[in-house]
Amino acid sequence: MPTKLRIATLGIHHETNTFASNKTTMATFEQSGLQTYAVQRGQQYYNMHKSAQTSMAGFIQASEKHNFDLVPLIFAATDPAGTISKQVFDTIGGEALDMLRAQGPFDAILINQMGAAVSEEYPDMDGELARRVREIVGPNVPVAMTLDLHANVSQLMADMTDALVIYKTNPHTDAVPRAHDACDLILRMITENWRPAKWLEQPPMVIGIFQHDTRVMPMKAVIDDLESVLRWPGVVGGSVGQGYPWSDVQENGLACYALHEDSVEQAKKAAQWIARRAWSNRKELYQPAGPKPSEAVAYALERANVKPEKSGPIVLLDVGDNIGAGSSGDSTFLLAEALKQGAKSWLQTIRDPEAIEACLTAGIGKTITVKVGGKTDSMHGKPVQLTGRITRISDGRFEDAGIVHAGWRFFDGGTTVVIESDEGPTIALVTTRVGNMSREQFYSLGYRPENFDIVIAKGVVSPRPAYQPIANEMITVNTPGATSGDMSTFQYKNVRNSLYPLDLNAKYISD
Known part of the structure; x- marks a missing residue:
């Protein structure tokens, strides 16, 4: 044999x-x-x-x-x-x-x-x-x-x-x-x-x-x-x-x-x-696009007021805090705009182990005032203060057997805490930089993104298999951060000497 x-x-x-x-x-x-x-x-x-x-x-x-x-x-x-x-x-x-x-x-x-x-x-x-x-x-x-x-x-x-x-x-x-x-x-x-x-x-x-x-x-x-x-x-x-x-x-x-x-x-x-x-086709293949955070939130609130009931959330894709591309997961640019513009029906994650510790000390069901996000570096906004009730404490593990970006199935957000804030937004605080690639992330916590007017997904393409089926509209937001869609915001030192679009006069000569 x-x-x-x-x-x-x-x-x-x-x-x-x-x-x-x-x-x-x-x-x-x-x-x-x-x-x-x-x-x-x-x-x-x-x-x-x-x-x-x-x-x-x-x-x-x-x-x-x-x-x-x-x-x-x-x-x-x-x-x-x-x-x-x-x-x-x-x-x-x-x-x-x-x-x-x-x-x-x-x-x-x-x-x-x-x-x-x-x-x-x-x-x-x-x-x-x-x-x-x-x-x-x-x-x-x-x-x-x-x-x-x-x-x-x-x-x-x-x-x-x-x-x-x-x-x-x-x-x-x-x-x-x-x-x-x-x-x-x-x-x-x-x-x-x-x-x-x-x-x-x-x-x-x-x-x-x-x-x-x-x-x-x-x-x-x-x-x-x-x-x-x-x-x-x-x-x-x-x-x-x-x-x-x-x-x-x-x-x-x-x-x-x-x-x-x-x-x-x-x-x-x-x-x-x-x-x-x-x-x-290189010019068409590199086009930074999308509204700024203030414009995106204003548009989402306007659309939320006129869209048919139960027609799904407006999903804002946070380009600058694209977790799947190595960003921090704790950007607050969109959340700060949500508070400024009075958004109420709003759901998102923020990576913040420090805030989680404060919530664990307070305990489930308690009301807490805590600053969330913006703690990794200076690229992703400042911490935002919220007051709200701690409604969930979880180990952060969830599974998705459906269609998921790259085929992953078993996820781990680490210790996870949900705060329903008095200001309006509902925030799931996570420990790891787990991407927003699965609705099971929220289902496992007892929340349905379908029931919110606005949902934030920290990514560009990877959240789409999860959220496109339920979204009324998906909008890529040109937020700052470690994964900004604008290459001119970074200082490249090791790429090729002539690389489009860093060099708009780059030449390609093939045999």
């Missing part, structure tokens, strides 16, 4: 905002808003994803479909935040590589990354991890890396792997099928002793966060071009990486990647075709 193929999977999944003040340390990996256990080893890595819709869930499904042994080594994922400490990469990365050595040999490796990790030592931490994996397994073992659409794809990532497979959707709803694509490729590599020809093209341009939704133009056109290329004769795979604007690294920007049956020239032709067409 033939021996089953053994395929290992490991990953350190992080989206690093190098402009964020909250650094990513070992303590950060003790708790994650994205998953119940920030660091998962062995069977726990398997168990936590089997019923989710993540890349690992896709690997598991593929192993069952194709009857190979999937060996889960380690998977670490915590909330997007600032630069990763050297200790994190040395410790977690070192453990992953030790496991790879100790539990091998393997027939192939699946590296499960986000693709925008930046450590103190390695600006391209994903590429460095891939390099070390390749060093251990040698040149003949197939290695594939799955990536988030927001990856800043590097040449090192492309060189150290045999295939890169990136989500095609934002909101990210295709992690599972992309994982199947990665498995199909490496299984063919193993069984046919074949490797695809590959090419990575990196036009000097950044796609603005306001244009990241792949369901609408202009980003839809880029994905449509990718789909066209995937139908070309001989093309066996391909991806685009939107890039992650808030990482000050050389690779920041759009990446176009193609795999061909046997021709590097044809792979290059395919990748460059996508890149040239995106470049010709």
Whole structure:
């Protein structure tokens, strides 16, 4: 009887905002808003994803479909935040590589990354991890890396792997099928002793966060071009990486990647075709947009007064405090405007462990006056004073088996307290920077966003699968913060010398 193929999977999944003040340390990996256990080893890595819709869930499904042994080594994922400490990469990365050595040999490796990790030592931490994996397994073992659409794809990532497979959707709803694509490729590599020809093209341009939704133009056109290329004769795979604007690294920007049956020239032709067409549309692909906080709140209040009853809330998307892009989660610009303009039916989260401690001391049912938010740094507003009744105290854990951005299922907001303020807004104070990607976050606390006039979601695209089905209207608000949609508000030092829109005269010359 033939021996089953053994395929290992490991990953350190992080989206690093190098402009964020909250650094990513070992303590950060003790708790994650994205998953119940920030660091998962062995069977726990398997168990936590089997019923989710993540890349690992896709690997598991593929192993069952194709009857190979999937060996889960380690998977670490915590909330997007600032630069990763050297200790994190040395410790977690070192453990992953030790496991790879100790539990091998393997027939192939699946590296499960986000693709925008930046450590103190390695600006391209994903590429460095891939390099070390390749060093251990040698040149003949197939290695594939799955990536988030927001990856800043590097040449090192492309060189150290045999295939890169990136989500095609934002909101990210295709992690599972992309994982199947990665498995199909490496299984063919193993069984046919074949490797695809590959090419990575990196036009000097950044796609603005306001244009990241792949369901609408202009980003839809880029994905449509990718789909066209995937139908070309001989093309066996391909991806685009939107890039992650808030990482000050050389690779920041759009990446176009193609795999061909046997021709590097044809792979290059395919990748460059996508890149040239995106470049010709670069102005439309970077357009900071949206009302200011005062304008957005005024508009939402006006709409709330005239919209039909039970027609859903006005959802304001807080761009500058995009938790899923590494912001603080405690911005108060919109909340301050809510109080100033007299908003009453208002629901949102604020990350504030200090205020939570004060609430725990006071106790459930008590009335408290407390300053919330604006405590991480000077980028996200000032603390806002509220007086209100403490109505809920929770461990902050909730589960969503539905359609969730990137397929996450088990969330952990840490100790969570709800205050129904005398001023009007209802605030869920959370401990972790858990994103607003699931309505279960509020359902688990006994509140239904559908019953409020205005709901704040700290994100741009990731909250849409949760809130679009119930929203009367969704409005992206051009708030300040560590994830501002305006790149001119940041001081970039390490990106390419000529990168659009930082350089409006940037040139792209392809062969």
